[in-house]
Amino acid sequence: MIYVVMGVSGCGKSSVGELLAQQLAIPFYDADDYHPQSNVDKMSAGIALNDEDRWPWLQLLNEQMQSWQASGGAVLACSALKHDYRERLAGNLSGLVTFIYLKGGFEILLTRLQGRKGHFMKSDLLKSQLATLEEPAQDQAIIVDINQPLEVVVKQIIEEI
Structure with a gap:
């Protein structure tokens, strides 16, 4: 099984994903480690990625996910903001991908982003990400409120799995 921990920047995808x-x-x-340099450069300059920037990246991730599934599964931290992005990620892995949506309000997300050091995602892109976000329905993802301790978030996810 592939578990995709998703949500906007600052929601805790990496922290939750690593512990999970x-x-x-x-x-x-x-x-983020699979973005081409051109995407990283755009985001570092405060420019939001468009779909044309994302399609090759999502295709590469799908290929990686196929390999990880063949090797016993994995957890992937990925924003996966739009339904189309999630469909491209899951692609030909129907039934083998579980999305985990880390949901949080603007204020908590902004506070987390402002506390980051050395990350290419700028806090001023948060509004753009929230505008782009198409929240998954209850039947499409495990939905977890991020306004609780990390260990509680992961415990809730494991109970849902």
């Missing part, structure tokens, strides 16, 4: 992977004894990957 550790508890499930499967590898953790961060989708």
